[in-house]
Amino acid sequence: MTTPGRGLHGRVLDSLGPAITAGEYPPGSVLRTDELAKDFEVSRSVMREAVRVLESMHLVESRRRVGVTVRPKAAWNVYDPQVIRWRLAGADRPQQLRSLTVLRSAVEPIAAGLAAKFATAEQCAELTECAIGMVANSRGHKLEAYLVHDVAFHRVILAASGNEMFARLGDVVTEVLAGRTHHEVMFEDPDPAAVTLHVQVAEAVREGDALRAETLTREITVGALQELDILAP
Amino acid sequence: MTTPGRGLHGRVLDSLGPAITAGEYPPGSVLRTDELAKDFEVSRSVMREAVRVLESMHLVESRRRVGVTVRPKAAWNVYDPQVIRWRLAGADRPQQLRSLTVLRSAVEPIAAGLAAKFATAEQCAELTECAIGMVANSRGHKLEAYLVHDVAFHRVILAASGNEMFARLGDVVTEVLAGRTHHEVMFEDPDPAAVTLHVQVAEAVREGDALRAETLTREITVGALQELDILAP
DNA sequence: GGAACCAAAAAGTCAGACTTATATGTCACA
DNA sequence: TGTGACATATAAGTCTGACTTTTTGGTTCC
Structure with a gap:
């Protein structure tokens, strides 16, 4: 239906996005960019781009000295086709x-x-x-x-x-x-x-x-x- | 209403997003990342993050050897609150x-x-x-x-x-x-x-x-x- | 005229150094 | 004991430069 995994950062999104919408990282969870980068075996720049996209979907919030916080479901951009797809694919x-x-x-x-x-x-x-x-x-x-x-x-x-x-x-x-x-x-x-x-x-x-x-x-x-x-x- | 200009890349978005939705760059226009970076006086990494966000809103499409192409209005994520705000603020x-x-x-x-x-x-x-x-x-x-x-x-x-x-x-x-x-x-x-x-x-x-x-x-x-x-x- | 090939262009990726904001702990003072 | 100022550590944010990969468009040769 849609183009999956456009580039490295896209593949990270395809993995991280569904994990968040599925509640694998519950709201309030704090992630750290370079830790994620290590987990996904990508450079920080790629991970940062992925986080930016998640942020634009209001799935996470990135704050200095704190990290990347998962936002509550009420904040999500539930009209984003990608978010819809992720949610439909999960729990x-x-x-x-x-x-x-x-x-x-x-x-x-x-x-x-x-x-x-x-x-x-x-x-x-x-x-x-x-x-x-x-x-x-x-x-x-x-x-x-x-x-x-x-x-x-x-x-x-x-x-x-x-x-x-x-x-x-x-x-x-x-x-x-x-x-x-x-x-x-x-x-x-x-x-x-x-x-x-x-x-x-x-x-x-x-x-x-x-x-x-x-x-x-x-x-x-x-x-x-x-x-x-x-x-x- | 919402947080404007979260970080450097946010300020780029606040400027580039409205410009695109206002038709300042008509659909089909091709931008180049490092040219934009120069224009906005930011590093390429910052500009890349901005482009990624625009891409997630389906405002642009980034392709190798081609550049960043502005997509037709029919493709835009018109439910994205930010896109709505940009459009409401423009033509x-x-x-x-x-x-x-x-x-x-x-x-x-x-x-x-x-x-x-x-x-x-x-x-x-x-x-x-x-x-x-x-x-x-x-x-x-x-x-x-x-x-x-x-x-x-x-x-x-x-x-x-x-x-x-x-x-x-x-x-x-x-x-x-x-x-x-x-x-x-x-x-x-x-x-x-x-x-x-x-x-x-x-x-x-x-x-x-x-x-x-x-x-x-x-x-x-x-x-x-x-x-x-x-x-x- | 078409197929194979080559070269340039632009995005994509990575690594490392540096900056900045900020949460939190510490200490002095009231 | 509480409160304020201050110091410190931390993680995101930024910049730069080098390198890789894909793709387009032209060129050559059959």
């Missing part, structure tokens, strides 16, 4: 999946409404294609192919909303959907009702019916919430 | 304000609904205090004091939602509200209807009425959208 996975799904349930309906208003003809076509692809792979244990179209569908919706911040959630949604299919139990074919909803959203967007697109998408996300037992009574 | 301000307000309009109603279910007694009390503070400063050109309570109100809602990702939007909302009051035209007292809505939201949350809290908050955010001429017909 934090369930919580991360829940909060992301709740975020989706807030954002996607609004995005769909905006998409109905602002989507280009090309995006409408893409959307329809995705919906068709989902239908075509909705039966017969072709989950992999189904997922590809499902992911693409949601990405197009977010991009077509015309809101840059919504658009940037495409990666996040991708991770969530991919995770749901790959890691969770998902032997059966997708819910036919959900497939229909996607087709109908594509319709509504094409017809410029913002309210309908929003409502239908809300139904989709409610389904996603229910899958994770996040009830919305 | 991108209007667009940034719009997309943030749309994001708010998606997230806050859901957050309010969750808050109605999960807020602690303490948070309910805080919320009521904020609402009272808003009422008390709603007339007589006491906008500064009004704003303080307004901001606090929305932060509590987001925090009380129990969703870590919503909670982290508190800073963002703060920036938006502060910006609206300080930079935009806002001579008159706040809309009395909006004040009432806040009071009612506090009520609904206290009573655990999720649906009402959500609906009322949606009315608040619709108002925010209208202020920016973002119509939602």
Whole structure:
């Protein structure tokens, strides 16, 4: 999905980042740069660059005479795609999946409404294609192919909303959907009702019916919430 | 609001970051590390650390034999608080304000609904205090004091939602509200209807009425959208 | 015209010396 | 006994220079 280990400092991050988000170094832990450098067998300059990046993610704080302190989870930049990936890969996975799904349930309906208003003809076509692809792979244990179209569908919706911040959630949604299919139990074919909803959203967007697109998408996300037992009574 | 210029590399960031987000170096521009180091009168190591941070924000990409390339806006980590601050401070301000307000309009109603279910007694009390503070400063050109309570109100809602990702939007909302009051035209007292809505939201949350809290908050955010001429017909 | 090759350019890496801020302990004095 | 000033050790921060590695773009030769 993303470029791992860009350079030496990147490999350090790929190792240190997940360790922190997984709570291996609990908040308040103090690390020392040159000790880390020794542990990871890299020069101090490389380790310093890695620490700087972690600092920009608010995962750690570097202070003179003290060291590199791990910050509490509440301070983390939980929207950083890399942090999200690290958390999804570790012990934090369930919580991360829940909060992301709740975020989706807030954002996607609004995005769909905006998409109905602002989507280009090309995006409408893409959307329809995705919906068709989902239908075509909705039966017969072709989950992999189904997922590809499902992911693409949601990405197009977010991009077509015309809101840059919504658009940037495409990666996040991708991770969530991919995770749901790959890691969770998902032997059966997708819910036919959900497939229909996607087709109908594509319709509504094409017809410029913002309210309908929003409502239908809300139904989709409610389904996603229910899958994770996040009830919305 | 946040710590500016933490160390030498921080000061470089405070200068280079805004320049990039403002489009001073358009996407595709190629910078060279040691040239930058010379320009900013810092050592290469310091400049490298700054570049690493910019890279982690997806503002630039560093490649061997090529240099440091500025990435297109679509790649930027627009959820990074620092990037948001840089954009709000520069030419991108209007667009940034719009997309943030749309994001708010998606997230806050859901957050309010969750808050109605999960807020602690303490948070309910805080919320009521904020609402009272808003009422008390709603007339007589006491906008500064009004704003303080307004901001606090929305932060509590987001925090009380129990969703870590919503909670982290508190800073963002703060920036938006502060910006609206300080930079935009806002001579008159706040809309009395909006004040009432806040009071009612506090009520609904206290009573655990999720649906009402959500609906009322949606009315608040619709108002925010209208202020920016973002119509939602 | 295309494939193999070469050279330059820029980032990447490392090691070592030095500077600076600061937490903490010490000691004198009240 | 408590409090303030001061000294000291510590770890991050900074700078410099040498070296390595990757990659691009041109050049040569078939």
